[in-house]
Amino acid sequence: MTDTDTIFGKIIRREIPATIVYEDEDVLGFKDIAPQAPVHVLFIPKNEVIPTLDDLTPEQGALVGKLVVAAAAYAREQGLHKDGYRVVMNCREHAGQTVFHIHLHLLAGAPLGRFGTP
Ligand code: AMP
Numbered sequence: 001m002t003d004t005d006t007i008f009g010k011i012i013r014r015e016i017p018a019t020i021v022y023e024d025e026d027v028l029g030f031k032d033i034a035p036q037a038p039v040h041v042l043f044i045p046k047n048e049v050i051p052t053l054d055d056l057t058p059e060q061g062a063l064v065g066k067l068v069v070a071a072a073a074y075a076r077e078q079g080l081h082k083d084g085y086r087v088v089m090n091c092r093e094h095a096g097q098t099v100f101h102i103h104l105h106l107l108a109g110a111p112l113g114r115f116g117t118p
Helices: 007-012 058-077
Strands: 020-023 027-031 039-045 085-088 104-108
Touching: 007 027, 007 039, 020 039, 020 058, 027 058, 039 058, 058 085, 058 104
Parallel strands: none
Antiparallel strands: 020 027, 027 039, 039 104, 085 104
8 A cells, every 4th residue: 555545555465345337457537536427437547546637647648548448348348338427527626536546437317517617
């Protein structure tokens, strides 16, 4: 365990339970424990701990693409692409980031409210 370890590290190592719905070589997808929409899945990198998007190096940029590709594949598999969905990444306090292991939220299953207003 490193000093950058988080609850998501425990989920990756199967030390705490999670409802895992997607997994490939680089990405794990699991249901959010406090869903903000009928479908709320988090996609995280499995092999690297990057605390925030602000810590992402140019060399790590492809990893974010993998999170997006995984979310889109899952959405298509679940038929969510028909009505649409949203993906969101929160960075630090003003965005409400609470877990410091980068993650992509996939929100779907009902019309979503607008966003970005304080
Ligand atoms: P953020 O606020 O962008 O950092 O998102 C962190 C998300 O992780 C929140 O939506 C939490 O509900 C979710 N979360 C925290 N702990 C767990 C957990 N043990 N299993 C699943 N989701 C979690």
